[in-house]
Amino acid sequence: MTGDPQTEEAAQAQPQTLDPGLVPQQRLVGRLSALAVSALSLIGVTIALLVADDLGGAGRAGLVAIWLAVMTGLQWLAHMWPARVFAHTRYTLDADGLQISRGVYWRETTYVPRSRVQHTDVSQGPVERRYGLGTLVVYTAGTAHARVALQGLAYDTALALRDALRLDRPDDTV
Amino acid sequence: MPFAWIARMTPSEQRLHPASIVFDIARYARIFAWPALLAWMSGNRGRQVPGVPDGIDVASFETWLWVLILPSVGLSVVRFLTFRIQYGADELVIRSGLLFRNVRHVPFARVQNLDAVQNPFHRALGVVDVRVETGSGGSEPEARLNVLPAAALDEMRARVFAGRIERHHAQHADAAGDDAAGPPAMAGVERVPVVHLSPKDLLLLGLLENKGMVLVGAAYGLLWEAGMMDWLWGGLFDRTLDARGLFRAIGAFFLGRGPLPVGRLAIATVGIAAALLLVRAISMVWALVRLWDFRLDRIGDDLRVTYGLFARVTATIPVRRVQSITVQRSWLHRQIDRASVRVETAGGQSGAATRDREWLAPLVNESEVARVLGVAMPGTPLACEWRPVHPRAFRRAVKPPLIAALLLGAAMAMVLGWRSLLLSVPFVAWTVWSTRGHVRHLAWTMSDGLIAYRSGWFSRAETLVRLNRVQSVNLRQSPFDRRASMASLGVDTAGGGEFSHRVAIPYLDAELARQTQRRLAHAAARTEFQW
Numbered sequence: 222m223t224g225d226p227q228t229e230e231a232a233q234a235q236p237q238t239l240d241p242g243l244v245p246q247q248r249l250v251g252r253l254s255a256l257a258v259s260a261l262s263l264i265g266v267t268i269a270l271l272v273a274d275d276l277g278g279a280g281r282a283g284l285v286a287i288w289l290a291v292m293t294g295l296q297w298l299a300h301m302w303p304a305r306v307f308a309h310t311r312y313t314l315d316a317d318g319l320q321i322s323r324g325v326y327w328r329e330t331t332y333v334p335r336s337r338v339q340h341t342d343v344s345q346g347p348v349e350r351r352y353g354l355g356t357l358v359v360y361t362a363g364t365a366h367a368r369v370a371l372q373g374l375a376y377d378t379a380l381a382l383r384d385a386l387r388l389d390r391p392d393d394t395v
Numbered sequence: 396m397p398f399a400w401i402a403r404m405t406p407s408e409q410r411l412h413p414a415s416i417v418f419d420i421a422r423y424a425r426i427f428a429w430p431a432l433l434a435w436m437s438g439n440r441g442r443q444v445p446g447v448p449d450g451i452d453v454a455s456f457e458t459w460l461w462v463l464i465l466p467s468v469g470l471s472v473v474r475f476l477t478f479r480i481q482y483g484a485d486e487l488v489i490r491s492g493l494l495f496r497n498v499r500h501v502p503f504a505r506v507q508n509l510d511a512v513q514n515p516f517h518r519a520l521g522v523v524d525v526r527v528e529t530g531s532g533g534s535e536p537e538a539r540l541n542v543l544p545a546a547a548l549d550e551m552r553a554r555v556f557a558g559r560i561e562r563h564h565a566q567h568a569d570a571a572g573d574d575a576a577g578p579p580a581m582a583g584v585e586r587v588p589v590v591h592l593s594p595k596d597l598l599l600l601g602l603l604e605n606k607g608m609v610l611v612g613a614a615y616g617l618l619w620e621a622g623m624m625d626w627l628w629g630g631l632f633d634r635t636l637d638a639r640g641l642f643r644a645i646g647a648f649f650l651g652r653g654p655l656p657v658g659r660l661a662i663a664t665v666g667i668a669a670a671l672l673l674v675r676a677i678s679m680v681w682a683l684v685r686l687w688d689f690r691l692d693r694i695g696d697d698l699r700v701t702y703g704l705f706a707r708v709t710a711t712i713p714v715r716r717v718q719s720i721t722v723q724r725s726w727l728h729r730q731i732d733r734a735s736v737r738v739e740t741a742g743g744q745s746g747a748a749t750r751d752r753e754w755l756a757p758l759v760n761e762s763e764v765a766r767v768l769g770v771a772m773p774g775t776p777l778a779c780e781w782r783p784v785h786p787r788a789f790r791r792a793v794k795p796p797l798i799a800a801l802l803l804g805a806a807m808a809m810v811l812g813w814r815s816l817l818l819s820v821p822f823v824a825w826t827v828w829s830t831r832g833h834v835r836h837l838a839w840t841m842s843d844g845l846i847a848y849r850s851g852w853f854s855r856a857e858t859l860v861r862l863n864r865v866q867s868v869n870l871r872q873s874p875f876d877r878r879a880s881m882a883s884l885g886v887d888t889a890g891g892g893e894f895s896h897r898v899a900i901p902y903l904d905a906e907l908a909r910q911t912q913r914r915l916a917h918a919a920a921r922t923e924f925q926w
Contacts, residue, residue, distance in 0.1 A: 316920070317913075317916050317917045317919075317920035318916055318920050320916070324872075326873075326874050327871070327872070327873055327874070328871070328872040328877070329869065329870065329871050329872075330869070330870040330871075330909075330912065331867055331868070331869050331870075332867060332868045332869070332870075332912055332913075332915075332916040333866075333867045334865070334867070334916050334919040334920035335920050336919070336920050336921075336922065336923050336924060337865075337866050337867060337919060337920075337924055339505050339529045339537070340499060340500055340501040340502065340505060340529055340537055341499070341500045342497055342498065342499045342500075343497070343498045344492070344495060344496060344497040344498070345495070345496045345497075346494065346495045346496075347494050347495070350496075360529075360537070361866040361867050361887070362741065362866055362889040362924065363866030363867055363887035363888060363889055364866075364887060364888070364889065364890070365869075365885070365887050365897075366866070366867045366869060366887045367866075367887075369867065383500060387486070387500070387502070
């Protein structure tokens with residue numbers, strides 16, 4: 222730590238939002254997943270329609286309607302959920318460490334002190350690359366929260382955060 | 396600032412040894428070897444069946460083998476081509492992946508272990524399989540470099556451990572280092588006894604912990620295996636099986652359809668009591684054998700635990716590796732002023748794998764608890780004032796079980812009639828009473844040196860964590876929490892078991908929880924974590 226932690230905190234401790242690119246990226250991933258679910262369940266529904274002889278016309282129509290409703294619901298969820306996730310996620314890097322707040326209904330704030338970071342990963346999948354996003358993963362020696370991941374950062378931000386989390390005083394550790 | 400370290404030292408980039416493709420494929424081949432062998436054998440047998448054209452089975456097996464192995468070979472090649480190791484001034488940078496790219500930074504100072512494995516094949520090719528462990532929460536090594544040229548390992552060792560010796564000296568010179576509390580290294584190597592359990596204590600312990608059922612279960616299993624159960628069962632219960640209708644009779648009484656079966660109830664009660672006593676007696680003998688001559692000694696900076704009558708166990712717990720301490724007091728414990736003390740340790744030498752819950756004192760006088768804690772957490776002021784949780788905690792905690800009880804009561808009333816509601820009255824009363832007891836005994840405290848959490852009503856447990864052992868701090872709010880502006884606060888430490896009592900304080904005032912989280916994180920950030 223350099224300087225007075227209080228002033229440094231005041232200078233840095235602004236809660237940051239994720240990269241807005243997270244929303245279209247997660248929407249794409251969500252829609253593709255929903256499509257995959259639709260395709261798979263369509264097979265099931267088709268088999269059910271072919272096999273169930275005693276199902277009347279209304280029953281068949283109902284089955285198809287339920288399937289359509291569920292699949293539309295999934296697409297709607299895939300569209301709407303990422304925006305809510307984006308709105309409810311904040312991270313703060315201050316003199317003490319990294320604080321991540323998230324959760325739409327069940328909220329959670331995890332604070333990882335700087336000196337407890339064992340090692341870090343910055344990773345980027347194919348879809349993330351298209352949107353210039355990356356994921357920062359911070360590892361601690363803990364048990365329940367040994368791996369704290371922050372998804373949806375701009376790739377350069379993820380790199381900068383990782384560099385900022387590097388040990389300040391490597392000479393002091395064992 | 397981000398790239399300042401590059402200027403200090405030219406980064407040398409390194410790939411894996413090309414032989415790593417061969418070793419990778421060999422690893423996959425080993426996975427496929429057994430199924431392949433089976434397929435081959437069945438293929439051979441298939442050929443002997445008349446009418447099946449020659450070669451079909453073998454051909455299909457080979458086709459399948461290629462389908463399975465070719466992608467893995469491709470993956471091995473891609474892994475080899477994309478894997479890069481880079482040495483920074485004070486960290487190891489590992490890049491991997493083509494589609495899913497990953498960059499891992501491992502600070503040298505965090506490396507616990509550089510394990511090198513060299514089997515004869517490795518030796519023949521002059522390579523080593525290197526595992527870098529930092530002891531983070533997972534069970535896997537943080538980096539597996541399969542395989543490196545043997546010379547590269549020497550370079551890695553030199554770079555990772557360079558400056559470690561100077562740092563070591565610097566730290567010892569710096570009296571105000573991280574573990575200001577730690578006793579000086581040369582505090583003396585004489586044995587200082589801390590806890591010693593006499594046979595009387597052990598009998599008491601066996602009575603309290605009641606592990607007899609474990610032995611009864613084991614004996615039951617053994618008898619079952621030996622086929623002696625039928626013989627025993629017949630001899631014991633042949634004539635008493637008419638007690639079977641007992642529960643039905645009691646149920647009938649409560650529904651107003653019959654008299655209370657007093658005589659049979661008495662016999663059953665006596666029988667059950669006798670069985671329970673026998674189980675307790677077995678437990679006492681078991682404790683005596685298992686923990687015979689239990690000793691906890693302090694030897695220098697280590698705690699040493701020794702026990703056992705037949706198999707003498709000796710476990711050494713370095714004081715600095717103590718992550719948290721849990722003191723447990725059941726109802727019986729409290730009646731006779733005793734407690735039991737456990738520590739959670741984190742393995743340092745062998746990475747994250749060795750996590751043990753260990754006894755510090757299975758049974759100790761209440762007056763001795765503070766002394767035992769002082770030995771396991773030297774220098775930490777343990778005197779503290781317990782703080783209760785939120786005043787409205789009870790009102791919240793009682794709601795879910797009450798709603799469940801009312802729903803159950805309503806269902807019973809519908810099925811069995813209104814009289815059965817009488818049964819749910821004591822149930823509801825018990826729910827309210829036990830919830831009240833539970834919430835009343837929730838407490839926490841935080842001082843400059845430690846955070847502690849206490850829970851449990853009949854059986855109480857309190858866990859103490861030194862602030863320099865805090866790994867991360869977690870604040871959670873369910874929708875119900877938010878409505879009541881409460882939160883729960885969890886403290887993550889290394890080496891906590893799945894089912895161990897952890898610091899996870901529910902029903903805190905949200906603002907207080909937030910402040911406490913900040914304070915904890917700040918205190919933890921100022922100290923370095925030591926294995």
